[in-house]
Amino acid sequence: MEIFAGFEWWHYLLLFVAGLISGTISPTFGIGGGLLNVPILLIGFPALLDKFVSATGDPNLKIGDVATVTSLGVIIITALSGSISYIREKLIDFRVAITFMIFAIPGAISGALFSNLFIKKQSIDIDLYQIIFAVTMLLIAGYKITTIIIGWSKKKRGVPVKEKIINKIEIAESQKDKPWWLHTILLRKLEDKRGTKFEYKAKLLPGVLIATFGGFIGSLLGLGGGVIYVPILTMGLGLPATVATATSTFTILFATPFGLGLRLILGSYIHWGIVICMAAGTLITANIVPRFLHKIKSEAILTGFWFLAIFAAVRVLLNVLARIYGWDILL
Numbered sequence: 001m002e003i004f005a006g007f008e009w010w011h012y013l014l015l016f017v018a019g020l021i022s023g024t025i026s027p028t029f030g031i032g033g034g035l036l037n038v039p040i041l042l043i044g045f046p047a048l049l050d051k052f053v054s055a056t057g058d059p060n061l062k063i064g065d066v067a068t069v070t071s072l073g074v075i076i077i078t079a080l081s082g083s084i085s086y087i088r089e090k091l092i093d094f095r096v097a098i099t100f101m102i103f104a105i106p107g108a109i110s111g112a113l114f115s116n117l118f119i120k121k122q123s124i125d126i127d128l129y130q131i132i133f134a135v136t137m138l139l140i141a142g143y144k145i146t147t148i149i150i151g152w153s154k155k156k157r158g159v160p161v162k163e164k165i166i167n168k169i170e171i172a173e174s175q176k177d178k179p180w181w182l183h184t185i186l187l188r189k190l191e192d193k194r195g196t197k198f199e200y201k202a203k204l205l206p207g208v209l210i211a212t213f214g215g216f217i218g219s220l221l222g223l224g225g226g227v228i229y230v231p232i233l234t235m236g237l238g239l240p241a242t243v244a245t246a247t248s249t250f251t252i253l254f255a256t257p258f259g260l261g262l263r264l265i266l267g268s269y270i271h272w273g274i275v276i277c278m279a280a281g282t283l284i285t286a287n288i289v290p291r292f293l294h295k296i297k298s299e300a301i302l303t304g305f306w307f308l309a310i311f312a313a314v315r316v317l318l319n320v321l322a323r324i325y326g327w328d329i330l331l
Contacts, residue, residue, distance in 0.1 A: 003273040006051040012277055014044070019281020022074065026282070027082035027289045029305040030233075030245030031226030031252075033282070034218070035312045037071035041274065052271050061269060065115075070271045072219070072260040077279035079253035081286035089290050090192045091246035093239065096202050100229070100251050103208045107215025108259035115220050116266035137313040140231065141306040148303050190243060198240050207236030211251075218252070219259030226252055227312050230305055245305075246290070 018040050026033040041049060042063065049063035086092050190198040214228030226248045233244035264270060 003271075003276070005055060005273070006048055007273060011045070011048060015274055015277035016281045018044070019074070019278035019283075020285050021281075022278065023078055023081065023282030023285030023287075024289055025308070026075075026078045026226075027085070027249055027286050028245065029226070029308055030230045030248030031305075031308065033075050033078045034068070034071045035227060035308050035315070037074050037278070038067050039315050041067040041070065045274070048274075049271070052269070056269055058269070066269055066271055068115075068220075069260065069263055069268045070274050072256055072263070073270050073272070073275040074278045074282060075252065075256050076260065077275070078282040078286045079249055079256065081283045082249040082290060083253045085287045085290035086246040086249060088193065089246070090190070091243055091290070092250045093188060093190060093202070093243055093247045094250075095186060095188070096204075096233070096237065096239065097247045097250045099204060099208055100211050100233075100247070101254050103211040104215035104229070104251055104255040105258050107212035107217075108219040108255045109215075109262055110212075111216040111219030112259040112262035112266065114216070116263055116268060134313040134317045137227070137309050141309040141313070144231075144235075144306045145303060148306075188239075198243055200238055200240060200243075202237045202239060204237065207232045210236065215255050215259070218256065219263070227309055231309075 018036075022033040022036045022040075025031070025036055046063060049066050052066060053061050053063055083092070186202040186204065188198070188200055188202050192198075210232050211229065214226075214232065217228055218226070229248040229251055230244055233239045233247055234241055237244075239247065260270075
């Protein structure tokens with residue numbers, strides 16, 4: 001099958017622009033890019049996806065499956081470019097990232113298995129799962145945006161903000177007799193390329209366990225997992241927002257290929273023409289954005305992230321409605 005079959009000249013241009021946008025958003029908020037990639041493909045290029053589905057000859061294949069798998073392919077390229085740039089900026093917490101991956105990768109594999117062996121092979125209604133995910137994300141995002149707004153309001157009124165004090169002696173005493181792999185709290189110090197210092201305690205439990213769920217959702221819905229990883233890294237583990245976005249991007253780079261590879265082995269299809277066009281754009285912006293992330297305030301990063309989370313939740317709810325009412329363009 002020719003990878004650019006059915007392409008018009010404007011397909012190349014618009015997909016490249018979509019890649020530029022995805023490559024800008026993804027490393028900024030530590031997400032894979034599926035929040036944008038999948039809706040863009042389903043809403044903006046349904047005819048192109050339909051032609052691809054027809055060419056495969058698979059009567060059970062839907063454009064939604066092609067869009068999510070293709071999104072995962074783009075995400076790998078985006079995460080690679082972003083990770084290289086973040087490594088240069090010295091913003092990745094590798095110890096947390098490696099621990100996180102140990103749990104995220106099985107989640108990505110299970111998401112791929114669930115998608116190909118359960119959803120595609122059975123005549124079942126999975127709307128309930130999607131509704132639970134969407135409602136949960138809306139509630140969490142709404143709560144976090146509210147707390148950020150309240151924090152801004154207090155700053156404007158001059159209300160003093162209580163600082164969290166890291167009790168290094170107490171933490172060290174609680175873990176001194178344990179081997180390093182059983183440490184549940186890590187005292188971390190990071191200094192980026194520009195000399196900005198970060199000092200924090202990373203609470204590994206239960207955060208890393210929830211990473212499995214993030215990998216599952218990312219692989220299943222073509223999101224990459226960042227929509228789950230960043231909240232876990234900031235809220236659960238206690239990483240600063242800038243470090244969390246960099247660490248999430250690095251985690252996505254290694255977790256996503258497992259989900260994508262397994263889905264392809266089990267019979268899913270990826271549109272390589274779309275991947276190439278979008279990746280050409282993401283390689284440019286995903287490499288540039290991390291260099292300027294230090295200029296963005298943590299509150300702004302988190303606020304933007306949570307608005308993107310709302311966007312993801314709405315997208316999932318639209319998928320539910322699509323299944324109910326048979327809207328092929330959103331399936």
